Amino acid sequence: MFAHLARHRELQYNLIRSHAAGVGTPLSPEKTRMLLALRINVLAKGHSGISLNALNTLIAAFNASCLSMVPEQGSVGASGDLAPLAHLALGLLGEGEMWSPKTGWENANKVLEAHGLKPLKLSAKEGIALINGTQLITSLGAEAVERAYIIALQADVVAALTLEVLKGTSRAFDSDVQLIRPHKGQIEVARRLRALLHSEMYPSQIAESHRFCNRVQDAYTLRCCPQVHGIVHDTIDFVEGVITVEINSGTDNPIVFAERGEIISAGNFHGEYPAKALDYLAVGVHELASMSERRIERLVNPALSELPAFLVKDGGLNSGFMLAHCTAAALAIELLAACQAIEFLRPLKTTVPLEEVYNVVRNSIRLRKKTAALKEVYNVVRNSIR
Structure with missing residues (x-):
């Protein structure tokens, strides 16, 4: 790269063209x-070494929705x-495709040209x-966070409705119960459920109908x-x-510190922080889905709900919500x-030796009709590894 410093302008275009490989x-x-x-927003922080003219070109394209x-x-x-990001920049150079x-x-x-804009000069x-x-x-992550908030609030409402239909009790949502384990989310969800169910001031007719039933406690879900x-x-x-x-972070590399007169190569471009956080978000959203699916199963199962199977009359002739639960x-x-x-659809295969171990275990372990010690399973796995 240093051999071509005299051609630095050409290098800027080549970087974008070569990296636009999505x-x-x-x-x-x-x-x-x-x-x-x-x-x-990142470029405007002043640590990227980009000119004000280039930044203004990006702002003009944003305002015109030239994307x-x-x-x-x-x-x-x-x-x-x-x-x-290379594809994002490529269109601003007047190359590739854009939308407006x-x-x-x-x-x-x-x-x-249709918007009176000129291609970016680097x-x-x-x-x-x-x-x-x-x-x-980060942008996709921000959207995921916003959607997750909406889903989580809806899940609380759906849980309250399901509790009513299944003739559950709101006693488990008592404020004192939450205060002795004072996690912020737990306290807020319990408060929201109490408000939705009006359990303290305005108990519903459904709730009153089973106030004195012999059920000790509701299902986990x-x-x-x-x-x-x-x-x-x-x-x-x-x-x-x-x-x-x-x-709101500077994520470029190298980073320019104009006030210090220094340029530092570092690792702020690494995506580990948002990636790990979004993995955590995915696990959380799945928990809501898992709880919801189990509540649906209770609703369509007459042994658990005291309602018609699949919530429909004339079962057999009508399937009701059978496939809704399957979905x-x-x-x-x-x-x-x-x-x-x-x-x-098909879990990725691991190495050939481990696939062989997997097949040996699958072929060696008999299906059991009742609970038994797992020693045999451990022995097969251990011997296969040896």
Whole structure:
């Protein structure tokens, strides 16, 4: 690279063109607009070594909704979002495709021209400044946090409705119960459930109808909503904090400290913080889905709900909500697979020796009709490893 410093301007364009190697479905205009907004925010912090003219070009494109075609796949996070951000910059150079409300998808140069804008002209450092950072992870993460908040609030409402239908009790949501285990999310969810059920001031007719029943306590999926939903709310709050810091951070490399007259190569481009936080968010959202699926099973199971099977009269002739529960179960399993980062339809194979161990265990362990010690299983696995 140092042999070509005299051609630094050409290098900036080459960096963007060579790194624009993403594949897959293009991001929607809304997601691309978020991505561009966050990139502008990072560059405006003054640690990227980009000119004011270049920054103003990005702002003008944002205001006109001139949005580059950005494929959704190609980022691994460890080096930031190089490929997606390169595609974002490519359109601003007048190359590739862009979208705007006025033109739809069109040649980038024509889209810019239709809005009276000129392609971005790059100087030294500006190529890498445009493509180095975590803004794709962060923008999609911010959307995920917002959607998770909505889902979590809806889950609380659905849980309250289900409790009523299944003739559950709100006693487990008593405020003093929560105060002796004072997690923020648990307290808030219990308070929300009490408010929805009006259990203290305005108990419902359904609640009154079984006030003196002989049931000691409800199933976990009803009784433990404050604890399970509560930690999900706390998880979302935690992830929001990480994403908020990331949105407002300098994530370029190298980093320019103009006031010190120094340029430092460092690792702020690494996507570990938002990636790990979003993995945590995925686990939390799955917990809501898992609880919801189990409550649906109780609703359609007459042995548990005291309601008609699958919530329909004339069972057999009518299937009712049978397949609705099947769909819920399928989605819950798919979410579980997604938050473990494994293939849903066919788990990825491991190494040949481990696959052989797996097959030996599967062929050697007999199906059991009743509970038994697991020593035989352990012995087969141990001998296979030897």
